[in-house]
Amino acid sequence: MTQPRYQDVTSPDIPEIHDDDGSVVRVIVGSFWGKTGPVDGIAADPQYLDIFVPAGIKKTFKIDTHRSAFAYVFEGKGSFRDASRPRGVLLEKELRGQEVNIRDMSGDRTLVQFGRGDEVTVQAGDHGIRFLLISGAPIREPVAWHGPIVMNTDAEIRQAMADLRNGNFIKPAH
Amino acid sequence: MSIRPVTSETLAQATMEGAGVHLHRAFGFHNPEQMDPFLLFDDFRNDHPRDYQRGFPWHPHRGIETITYVLAGTVDHADSLGNTGSLGAGDVQWMTAGSGILHQEMPQGNKAGQMHLSALGQSARPSEDDPAALSRRDKPGHPRNSR
Numbered sequence: 059m060t061q062p063r064y065q066d067v068t069s070p071d072i073p074e075i076h077d078d079d080g081s082v083v084r085v086i087v088g089s090f091w092g093k094t095g096p097v098d099g100i101a102a103d104p105q106y107l108d109i110f111v112p113a114g115i116k117k118t119f120k121i122d123t124h125r126s127a128f129a130y131v132f133e134g135k136g137s138f139r140d141a142s143r144p145r146g147v148l149l150e151k152e153l154r155g156q157e158v159n160i161r162d163m164s165g166d167r168t169l170v171q172f173g174r175g176d177e178v179t180v181q182a183g184d185h186g187i188r189f190l191l192i193s194g195a196p197i198r199e200p201v202a203w204h205g206p207i208v209m210n211t212d213a214e215i216r217q218a219m220a221d222l223r224n225g226n227f228i229k230p231a232h
Numbered sequence: 233m234s235i236r237p238v239t240s241e242t243l244a245q246a247t248m249e250g251a252g253v254h255l256h257r258a259f260g261f262h263n264p265e266q267m268d269p270f271l272l273f274d275d276f277r278n279d280h281p282r283d284y285q286r287g288f289p290w291h292p293h294r295g296i297e298t299i300t301y302v303l304a305g306t307v308d309h310a311d312s313l314g315n316t317g318s319l320g321a322g323d324v325q326w327m328t329a330g331s332g333i334l335h336q337e338m339p340q341g342n343k344a345g346q347m348h349l350s351a352l353g354q355s356a357r358p359s360e361d362d363p364a365a366l367s368r369r370d371k372p373g374h375p376r377n378s379r
Contacts, residue, residue, distance in 0.1 A: 062332065062333040106299060140237065206291055207292065
């Protein structure tokens with residue numbers, strides 16, 4: 059197994075991109091809009107973005123088709139649903155000349171999961187929206203999980219627990 | 233060009249971890265294949281030190297990678313590799329547990345008592361130079377070979 063590794067990055071080293079429409083993207087991990095985040099050498103080649111979109115603005119963000127993707131909202135509200143593909147009965151209002159589906163607004167602490175495609179769209183609500191947009195390539199390995207230990211098989215979990223009991227959990231560097 | 237449809241929208245659920253840290257979990261501990269490679273996402277945003285100050289004393293990790301992104305407050309950390317430090321607002325920390333690590337994370341908050349951070353856990357691909365991992369991967373029927 060790979061050696062344990064730790065990487066700390068301070069805020070000034072994280073690229074921050076300001077778009078003309080007032081949107082701000084901090085590139086924590088991965089590449090985006092020509093900037094590459096400072097964390098590297100990571101399995102699953104993840105992309106981890108901290109995004110602010112101002113009130114009433116609609117943005118799309120490219121995400122490679124093969125990646126799993128989700129957004130987590132922590133300030134403001136917005137809609138991640140594609141307005142050109144409405145579902146069910148829509149409740150709409152007009153905001154800066156654009157129709158906004160109120161029912162579909164996602165707010166604080168909402169996890170939004172996405173299906174297949176190569177872009178994610180967001181329409182910011184009337185106070186803007188800040189969210190983390192996170193994606194990564196699936197590893198497609200079996201997962202056996204016991205608390206803070208994540209392995210492929212139950213046998214590996216039992217080995218890890220035995221290593222903990224026997225005091226040889228930490229492997230010498232080679 | 234195709235826009236990804238929203239397949240689900242759910243609210244993070246209140247729970248506790250570590251030595252009694254209040255947090256909201258967006259997902260984790262079930263259906264690992266659904267969010268592959270991601271295993272867990274926790275939202276730690278607390279404005280009351282009593283809800284976080286007991287922190288996450290020394291505990292082990294193996295086979296997982298975690299990203300900690302701090303929004304407000306500071307977190308003191310230490311690990312079995314000998315690293316120690318403090319993460320502040322806007323800082324990020326990546327930890328690859330690999331073959332095994334012991335660490336602790338103790339939230340200190342800011343002057344207003346706020347401690348806001350997010351933590352993402354994901355599966356870690358075995359090292360390319362690990363013979364055991366390579367042989368496992370080459371085994372017929374291994375999920376990786378049917379991609």
